[in-house]
Amino acid sequence: MSTVDRRAPRAREMRPYAAAFVARVTARNRLPLDYSVASLRIVDFLIDGLRKGGADRERARETLFGLGAYVGEVLVRRAGAVWEEFDADQRAYFGQPVGVRMPDGRRWNPLGKVHNRFDAGGPGESLHAFYLTLHGRARRAVA
Numbered sequence: 001m002s003t004v005d006r007r008a009p010r011a012r013e014m015r016p017y018a019a020a021f022v023a024r025v026t027a028r029n030r031l032p033l034d035y036s037v038a039s040l041r042i043v044d045f046l047i048d049g050l051r052k053g054g055a056d057r058e059r060a061r062e063t064l065f066g067l068g069a070y071v072g073e074v075l076v077r078r079a080g081a082v083w084e085e086f087d088a089d090q091r092a093y094f095g096q097p098v099g100v101r102m103p104d105g106r107r108w109n110p111l112g113k114v115h116n117r118f119d120a121g122g123p124g125e126s127l128h129a130f131y132l133t134l135h136g137r138a139r140r141a142v143a
Helices: 011-028 040-052 057-079 088-094 110-120 127-132
Strands: 082-085 098-101
Touching: 011 057, 011 082, 040 057, 040 110, 040 127, 057 082, 057 098, 057 110, 057 127, 098 110, 110 127
Parallel strands: none
Antiparallel strands: 082 098
């Protein structure tokens, strides 16, 4: 089943979308969502909390999209990625309208990765581990 939302932000809108999501989430809670690699552990924790709280995918859809935008923005800021629109074949493969392209040209799907963590859970789908084992990232963090 595709998780493409026809109202999803375009690639150029993902950075402000992630920033607005972080502002909204951190206004209510003191979460250290600072776009650091370490903050991806918080994302893992938040997704696990949604699962344990009994949220179904539809009820958690907006939060999962926001977390996926945040993960993508960490890749942009720390790994040298850029947001881009997926073409029709990539949309079909990834099930998402946008993703990131790494400095070496590889494309990754942070939105889908968040959904995988929600669906499967556990350390095998950790977003923190995903970043640490990510192929194609810049050797140095990008501001």
